Amino acid sequence: MDISRKIGIMVFTAVPAIMGGGIVYHFFGGFTEVIIFEALLYLAALGCISR
Template sequence: MDISRKLGIMIFSAVPAIIGGGIVYHFFGSFVQVIIYECVLLLAAVGCTGRK
């Protein structure tokens, strides 16, 4: 996988991180759940870009 595809995946996962983080905060009212949500998204993005 080339670098432009990896950057595209990272940018594509930034939108759910911003929008989803706000939604998670709205429902739970705490940043702990937002941090957990962001970590799960980060692991998913790294998992997608880490493949050969």
């Protein structure tokens, strides 16, 4: 996988991180759940990039 594709994947996961973090905070009302959501999203992005 070339560098431009890896950067594209990182940009593609930035939108769910920003929007999803706000949604998770709205429903659960705490930053602990947001941090867990962000960590899971980060692991998924690393999994896609490491291929």
